[in-house]
Amino acid sequence: MHRLAIALLLIGGAGTAQAAGIRCDGGLVDRGDLQIEVLDACGEPDFRDDWAAGSLPAGVVAPDVTQWTYNFGRGNLLYILRFRNGRVIGIDNDGYGFDADNTSEDCGPTDIVPGMTKYRLLSACGSPAQRDSRVVLRSSRHFRYGVAEQIRRETWIYNFGSRRLLRKVILENGRVVRIDTDNRGFD
Missing domain, CATH: 3.30.1450 (Beta-lactamase Inhibitory Protein; Chain:B, domain 1)
Structure with missing residues (x-):
C-alpha cells in the first residue's frame, strides 16, 4: 500500500496550493523538517529534482534547492516539497495524484x-x-x-x-x- 497523505491546511494559490503540512504513514511533515525526517515519515519520493545554483555573477551566492514529489495515487493529493540546506522550505500540492503504472x-x-x-x-x-x-x-x-x-x-x-x-x-x-x-x- 502506497503512503497515504492528508492535507492539514490548504491556502489558495495559483496553479498549486500551499499546504501547511502533510501526514504520511510515518508521521507529520512540516516546514523546517530535515530531509532525513521526511524520508522517515514518507519514504522515498516518487521524483527528485535538484536545482544546482550554477554559475552566477561574481559575488552572488544562490543556495542549491531540491524538490521532491510524492504521488500518493489516484484520489489522493500529489505533494511537492522544496528543500534548501536540507530543510523543508515549502510544501505545495499539485492536484490529485495518479497511478504511475498506468x-x-x-x-x-x-x-x-x-x-x-x-x-x-x-x-x-x-x-x-x-x-x-x-x-x-x-x-x-x-x-x-x-x-x-x-x-x-x-x-x-x-x-x-x-x-x-x-x-x-x-x-x-x-x-x-x-x-x-x-x-x-x-x-
Whole structure:
C-alpha cells in the first residue's frame, strides 16, 4: 500500500496550493523538517529534482534547492516539497495524484500544457529528446536594492515524428511556462 497523505491546511494559490503540512504513514511533515525526517515519515519520493545554483555573477551566492514529489495515487493529493540546506522550505500540492503504472506512452503535442509540473510532464511524455538547463536571475521590483529571484530555466525538446513540429518546452523551477514550435520533427 502506497503512503497515504492528508492535507492539514490548504491556502489558495495559483496553479498549486500551499499546504501547511502533510501526514504520511510515518508521521507529520512540516516546514523546517530535515530531509532525513521526511524520508522517515514518507519514504522515498516518487521524483527528485535538484536545482544546482550554477554559475552566477561574481559575488552572488544562490543556495542549491531540491524538490521532491510524492504521488500518493489516484484520489489522493500529489505533494511537492522544496528543500534548501536540507530543510523543508515549502510544501505545495499539485492536484490529485495518479497511478504511475498506468501513464500513457501516447503523449502528443497537445498533452503538454503551461502550468504542468516536471513530474507530470515526465510521467505523461517521458524524457525529452534534448534538454538544456541554466540558472538565471530575474529582477524583482526591489532589484535596485540587490534583490533578485533565482530561476532554474530548462529547455526541453520533444520530437513527435516527421508529421509534426518539434516542441520546445520551457520550464521554470520545475513547471512548464511556455511551449514553442520549432523545425519539423523526424522519425
